[in-house]
Amino acid sequence: MDxxxxxxxxxxxxxxxxxxxxxxxxxxxxxxxxxxxxxQMLIDYAIGNSKSDGKGIFSxxxxxxxxxxxxxxxxxxxxxxxxxxxxxxxxLVYIRNVIRQRIGLDxxxxxxxxxxxxxNQLDSNTISQFNTGELLTTINSDTIMFKELFCxxxxxxxxxxxxxxxxxxxxxRINAYLLxxxxxxxxxxxxxLLKFKTAAMVNYRNIRNGNSRMNLTVQENIEAVRLVRSFTxxxxxxxxxxxxxxxxxxxxxQQIKLASKFEVIFSSIKQFAYIGTxxxxxxxxxxxxxxxxxxxxxxxxxxxxxxxxSMINNSLFQVQQQLVSGQKMMHFMNSxxxxxxxxxxxxxxxxxxxxxxxxxxxxxxxxxxNINLDIPYGKKIGIVGxxxxxxxxxxxxxxxxxxxxxxxILIDGTDIRKYSLESLRNCFxxxxxxxxxxxxxxxxxxxYAKPDTGKDNVIQAAKHAQAHNFIIGLPDGYExxxxxxxxxxxxxxxxxxxxxxxxxxxxxxxxxxxxxxxLDVETEKRxxxxxxxxxxxxxxxxxxxxxxxVVDCDEIIYMQDGEIIERxxxxxxxxxxxxxxxxxxxxxxxxxSVIDFDNLANAAHQQANA
Numbered sequence: 001m002d003x004x005x006x007x008x009x010x011x012x013x014x015x016x017x018x019x020x021x022x023x024x025x026x027x028x029x030x031x032x033x034x035x036x037x038x039x040q041m042l043i044d045y046a047i048g049n050s051k052s053d054g055k056g057i058f059s060x061x062x063x064x065x066x067x068x069x070x071x072x073x074x075x076x077x078x079x080x081x082x083x084x085x086x087x088x089x090x091x092l093v094y095i096r097n098v099i100r101q102r103i104g105l106d107x108x109x110x111x112x113x114x115x116x117x118x119x120n121q122l123d124s125n126t127i128s129q130f131n132t133g134e135l136l137t138t139i140n141s142d143t144i145m146f147k148e149l150f151c152x153x154x155x156x157x158x159x160x161x162x163x164x165x166x167x168x169x170x171x172x173r174i175n176a177y178l179l180x181x182x183x184x185x186x187x188x189x190x191x192x193l194l195k196f197k198t199a200a201m202v203n204y205r206n207i208r209n210g211n212s213r214m215n216l217t218v219q220e221n222i223e224a225v226r227l228v229r230s231f232t233x234x235x236x237x238x239x240x241x242x243x244x245x246x247x248x249x250x251x252x253x254q255q256i257k258l259a260s261k262f263e264v265i266f267s268s269i270k271q272f273a274y275i276g277t278x279x280x281x282x283x284x285x286x287x288x289x290x291x292x293x294x295x296x297x298x299x300x301x302x303x304x305x306x307x308x309x310s311m312i313n314n315s316l317f318q319v320q321q322q323l324v325s326g327q328k329m330m331h332f333m334n335s336x337x338x339x340x341x342x343x344x345x346x347x348x349x350x351x352x353x354x355x356x357x358x359x360x361x362x363x364x365x366x367x368x369x370n371i372n373l374d375i376p377y378g379k380k381i382g383i384v385g386x387x388x389x390x391x392x393x394x395x396x397x398x399x400x401x402x403x404x405x406x407x408x409i410l411i412d413g414t415d416i417r418k419y420s421l422e423s424l425r426n427c428f429x430x431x432x433x434x435x436x437x438x439x440x441x442x443x444x445x446x447x448y449a450k451p452d453t454g455k456d457n458v459i460q461a462a463k464h465a466q467a468h469n470f471i472i473g474l475p476d477g478y479e480x481x482x483x484x485x486x487x488x489x490x491x492x493x494x495x496x497x498x499x500x501x502x503x504x505x506x507x508x509x510x511x512x513x514x515x516x517x518x519l520d521v522e523t524e525k526r527x528x529x530x531x532x533x534x535x536x537x538x539x540x541x542x543x544x545x546x547x548x549x550v551v552d553c554d555e556i557i558y559m560q561d562g563e564i565i566e567r568x569x570x571x572x573x574x575x576x577x578x579x580x581x582x583x584x585x586x587x588x589x590x591x592x593s594v595i596d597f598d599n600l601a602n603a604a605h606q607q608a609n610a
Contacts, residue, residue: 003323003326003327003330006326006329006330006333007146007149007150008150010107010111011107011150013110014103014107017099017103018100018103018151021096021099021103024092024095025093025158025159026159026162028088028092028096029159029162029163030166031086031089031092032163033163033166033170033301033304034057035082035085035086036300036301037057037058037170038058038081038082039082039293039296039297039300040291040293040294040296041058041062041078041293042075042082043291043292043293044291044292045070045078046069046071046074046075047070047075048069048291048293050069050293051069058081061077061081062074100151100152100155103151104147104148107147107150107151108143108144108147111143111147112139115138115143115329115332118335119139121337121341122335122337123337124401125338125402126335126336126337126338130332131216132216132220133211133212133213133214133217134212134216135332136212137212137215137328138328138329138332141325142325142326142328142329145321145325146322146325146329148322149319149322149323149326153318153319153322156315157311157312157316159308160308160309160311161308163304163308164308164312167301167304168182170301171298174290174294174297174298175289175290177284178277178281178284178301178302180276180280181276181277181280182273182302182309184276185269185272185273185306185309186309188269189266189269190313192262192269192313196258196261196262196317199258200255200258200318200320200321201323201324203251203254203255203258204320206251207248207251207252207255207321209251210244210247210251213244213247213248214244214245217240217244218241221237221241262314266313269306269310270303270306273302273303273306274299274302274303274306277299277303278299281295281298282295338403339400340417341420342417342418342424343418343420344414344418345420345423346411346412346419346426348412351377351427351509352375352376352412353373353398353411353509354374354375354409354411355371355373355374355409356407356408356410357371357372357406357407357408358371358372358406358408358409359371359405360393360402360404360562362393362402366562367390367393367402367562368393368394368404368562368563369561370407371563372564373557373564375541377508377539378536378537379539379540379554379555380532380539380540380542380554380555381539381540381541381542381553381554381555382542382544382549382550382555382556382557383395383541383544383550383556383559384543384545384547384556384557384559384583385558385560387545389559389560389561389562390559390561390562390563391513392433393562395543397409398416398509398511399424399428400417400421400424403417411427426507427508428507428509428510428511429449429503429505429507429511431495431498431499431501431502431513431515432511432513432515433514433517435491435515436498437482437494439481439482440481441480441482442479442482443455443458443478443479445497445501446458446478446497446500447504449501449504449505450504453504455478458478458500458504461501461503462478462496462497462500464500464503464530464534465499465503465527465530466496466519466523466527466530467499470496471497482497491518492519492523495515495516495518495519496523496527498515499512499515499516503531503535508538508539509538509540509541510535510538510539510541511541511543512542512544514543514544516528516544516549517545517546521546521548521591524546524549525548528549528552540553546587548584548588553570555567556568558573558578558579558580560579566580
């Protein structure tokens with residue numbers, strides 16, 4: 001029931017139209033139920049010569065005005081009424097089906113929009129609880145399946161109940177003894193339904209889980225295609241895919257077997273009902289309790305009763321699949337983001353950032369501890385330290401990708417948790433460690449934050465990011481299409497495009513989180529020089545493993561195990577002779593060794609040529 005209530009939240013805007021079209025459907029079903037009555041009159045009064053008892057719904061057609069019994073005029077009159085009811089039913093069913101499909105597409109669209117918006121609202125930690133295959137299935141397959149519940153299954157059940165009640169009423173008016181067959185057969189239907197319903201729920205869960213695993217396997221192989229090939233693990237990945245594919249196939253086979261058993265049992269029950277109805281009707285006609293035409297009408301009504309009972313059971317059987325999808329969607333939509341949105345707006349274009357006694361615990365692990373930083377607008381901060389020291393987490397916390405569990409981060413004296421996420425994140429241009437490029441042109445990727453910006457601005461940002469020269473060397477220049485996640489260009493090229501994207505956004509604070517690691521030293525120097533030259537007023541936060549990347553910063557902090565253990569300018573840290581100085585000296589010595597080796601190699605090459 002909770003799943004139905006959940007779905008109604010999105011279906012309610014279509015509810016008035018759905019109710020109207022349900023009434024149209026009832027009219028169409030009524031017309032269909034009148035056809036056996038006309039058939040009975042054709043047999044008994046137009047072809048035969050029976051006398052009217054004046055009790056039928058269409059008995060007014062037998063008053064002589066529309067033709068005497070056993071006459072062609074009455075035959076054509078009844079044939080005309082039969083065709084009018086038939087054509088009217090066809091037109092109404094067509095209108096019903098078209099509008100129901102339209103309502104279904106509207107609901108499917110609303111569900112997909114809702115799930116996608118929810119995906120954008122959730123923080124990364126909450127999203128990580130769902131694997132990619134599960135998310136893709138929820139947003140795509142589940143929305144399609146769940147809308148079927150409201151736009152096909154429930155209306156079909158309503159139609160069936162209406163037909164059932166009306167047919168029973170009409171059958172009772174003819175002869176109550178004819179209800180014996182439906183009453184005897186109904187318990188068999190109910191027992192069969194209860195038996196198969198539980199098994200269907202299990203099967204549909206297995207099918208959905210198999211689809212999720214298949215989506216995940218394919219998605220991982222697309223993303224890790226280079227890794228798979230570099231390890232020559234194609235055969236292993238093929239075996240993984242084959243196993244997922246086989247499991248999915250087996251789940252569908254189990255469902256087919258169950259559905260086939262379901263169909264055989266219900267078809268057998270319907271055949272018994274058909275034979276039983278003919279036997280009872282024949283006996284009643286022989287005994288003189290009803291006319292021959294009613295045998296046709298009664299058989300039609302009993303079969304309609306059995307058909308709709310079968311349809312109700314079959315619909316309830318299939319509903320299990322929609323309920324599984326609905327439960328998965330409801331679970332996803334009820335997920336609560338750990339990063340609640342604020343409502344204040346940052347109006348100052350020169351934000352002053354201050355971090356006070358900030359600590360962060362993630363999954364029981366202390367990631368940051370007692371961080372204190374004062375970053376007035378325009379200050380350049382370098383953040384260095386070993387792997388796992390907390391550099392990236394600290395920078396991500398400024399955008400509330402993580403919320404501090406102790407202390408606070410302030411902008412202009414206000415806790416950032418009070419600001420709206422959109423307003424807060426608009427203050428930052430970020431380039432994180434893992435670079436992502438969309439499957440689009442380089443121009444579109446750079447202009448991502450400002451899609452309507454001019455080409456000159458894109459080129460300027462690319463020049464400042466040291467990307468312009470390699471871009472114009474590509475076959476299509478800025479119109480070159482890069483693959484998903486930037487496949488097709490090198491790591492250093494991806495980093496420079498992502499830096500150009502951040503520069504074009506032109507936010508007050510620029511964050512470079514180890515975003516120059518794939519660049520050579522000279523390119524990195526030119527890039528940082530241009531950033532400081534052309535964007536001197538901006539706050540700059542640089543996280544790096546290369547100490548040379550931060551030597552020109554106003555303040556450098558060295559982090560270890562989530563704490564700041566050293567801080568100061570480059571000169572102050574070198575005089576201190578601590579961790580920063582030691583790592584810097586080691587890196588410079590390694591750099592010198594590489595240069596000396598290159599010089600020796602060049603000299604040897606020149607001597608060999610001489």
